[in-house]
Amino acid sequence: MKHFNPDEKGYYGQYGGAFIPEMLQANIIELQEHYLTIIKDESFIVEYQQLLKDYVGRPTPLFYSNNLSKQYNAKIYLKREDLNHTGAHKINNTIGQILLAKRLNKKRIIAETGAGQHGVATATTCALLGLECTVFMGAVDIERQKPNVERMKMLGAEVVPALSGSQTLKDATNEAIREWINNPKDTHYVIGSVVGPHPYPDMVAKFQSIISEEIAKQLMEKENTDKPDYVIACVGGGSNAMGAFYHFIDNGHTKLIAVEAAGKGVDTEETAASITLGQKGIIHGSMTYLMQTADGQIIEPYSISAGLDYPGIGPAHAYLSDIGKVTVEAVTDEEAIQAAFHLTKTDGIIPALESAHALAILEKVKFNPSDIVVVNVSGRGDKDMLTYSKYFTHEK
Numbered sequence: 073m074k075h076f077n078p079d080e081k082g083y084y085g086q087y088g089g090a091f092i093p094e095m096l097q098a099n100i101i102e103l104q105e106h107y108l109t110i111i112k113d114e115s116f117i118v119e120y121q122q123l124l125k126d127y128v129g130r131p132t133p134l135f136y137s138n139n140l141s142k143q144y145n146a147k148i149y150l151k152r153e154d155l156n157h158t159g160a161h162k163i164n165n166t167i168g169q170i171l172l173a174k175r176l177n178k179k180r181i182i183a184e185t186g187a188g189q190h191g192v193a194t195a196t197t198c199a200l201l202g203l204e205c206t207v208f209m210g211a212v213d214i215e216r217q218k219p220n221v222e223r224m225k226m227l228g229a230e231v232v233p234a235l236s237g238s239q240t241l242k243d244a245t246n247e248a249i250r251e252w253i254n255n256p257k258d259t260h261y262v263i264g265s266v267v268g269p270h271p272y273p274d275m276v277a278k279f280q281s282i283i284s285e286e287i288a289k290q291l292m293e294k295e296n297t298d299k300p301d302y303v304i305a306c307v308g309g310g311s312n313a314m315g316a317f318y319h320f321i322d323n324g325h326t327k328l329i330a331v332e333a334a335g336k337g338v339d340t341e342e343t344a345a346s347i348t349l350g351q352k353g354i355i356h357g358s359m360t361y362l363m364q365t366a367d368g369q370i371i372e373p374y375s376i377s378a379g380l381d382y383p384g385i386g387p388a389h390a391y392l393s394d395i396g397k398v399t400v401e402a403v404t405d406e407e408a409i410q411a412a413f414h415l416t417k418t419d420g421i422i423p424a425l426e427s428a429h430a431l432a433i434l435e436k437v438k439f440n441p442s443d444i445v446v447v448n449v450s451g452r453g454d455k456d457m458l459t460y461s462k463y464f465t466h467e468k
């Protein structure tokens with residue numbers, strides 16, 4: 073049993089599956105029946121790999137940070153997903169899914185977005201491959217991620233505000249699903265994380281698994297081992313973490329740490345720590361951990377980081393955390409901000425607020441000097457400059 077693969081119904085243990093309205097059955101079944109055949113096809117692999125190399129700029133560097141290594145007394149490597157075209161890991165998945173959509177003869181792409189990174193990656197890929205693109209985004213996120221909204225528009229996408237609920241990622245996802253129900257035939261819905269009904273969690277995990285594939289190769293060159301002692305990644309829906317963990321899950325050695333957003337703290341009402349605080353429930357088509365009230369109402373999540381502001385978690389992470397293959401930590405807004413300023417100062421890298429949550433773990437774990445630690449820097453911080461600049465006055 074490989075722990076990163078679901079069974080044929082899309083279950084990771086008791087999590088996952090496909091809980092969808094009747095109107096989406098045909099689309100989902102079409103995907104379930106074809107995704108593995110398509111993504112294992114030689115001509116697909118060649119086209120996908122070529123675009124990752126020449127368009128996205130892969131492989132992304134695995135950077136040994138001298139300064140962090142000295143400070144934390146371990147060998148600290150940063151996997152530089154921030155250096156991908158469009159500034160985050162999201163494009164590994166959008167290129168994969170949109171190439172797949174073309175092979176299924178779809179003409180139009182819809183997507184949801186939180187921080188805007190998935191929307192930008194989707195709009196970018198649609199521009200490149202010549203498909204129509206509509207992106208749903210919470211009205212609150214449109215406000216706090218303005219530069220990304222402008223980028224999507226310049227790339228030719230229509231950006232539709234989601235005005236329900238907390239007007240963030242969950243609500244944008246609801247709107248995208250509604251739109252898909254109304255246009256099932258010629259439209260493909262590009263989900264941006266390892267969430268949603270089967271086959272999305274597995275499909276997105278496979279597209280993002282390029283991250284751990286590269287880490288293993290790069291460590292073999294640099295450290296003569298393909299087994300790091302730690303891999304640390306932030307989790308919103310969980311796609312960059314799943315990609316960074318994928319090839320290490322069953323090696324019997326690597327400790328995997330998933331970092332969720334505590335917001336103002338896991339003991340406050342303003343949090344997005346969905347594994348720490350969640351209970352089993354169904355969200356966006358899959359059974360997983362979910363922040364909910366005693367009578368099953370979804371609790372509105374909160375995080376300073378739009379990409380982590382989601383009340384659920386990919387079903388694979390629910391499972392891997394249950395069986396102890398992944399350790400889950402929660403990091404507050406404040407700790408993430410400190411970590412972002414720290415990395416900027418020590419290494420001249422401004423990370424995305426999401427990635428800063430993963431970096432904050434370096435303060436919390438006691439490493440051995442020989443430990444090889446890989447932190448996945450999922451994205452760059454340009455989109456977060458408005459938030460960061462509010463803290464300039466407090467930083468010395």
Ligand SMILES: *Cc1c(COP(=O)(O)O)cnc(C)c1O
Pocket residue numbers: 160161162187189190264265266306307308309310311312313379380424426427450451452
């Ligand atoms: C979207 C995003 C995330 C969160 O999504 P995952 O699916 O959990 O990876 C994290 N970091 C960045 C930079 C993002 O854009």
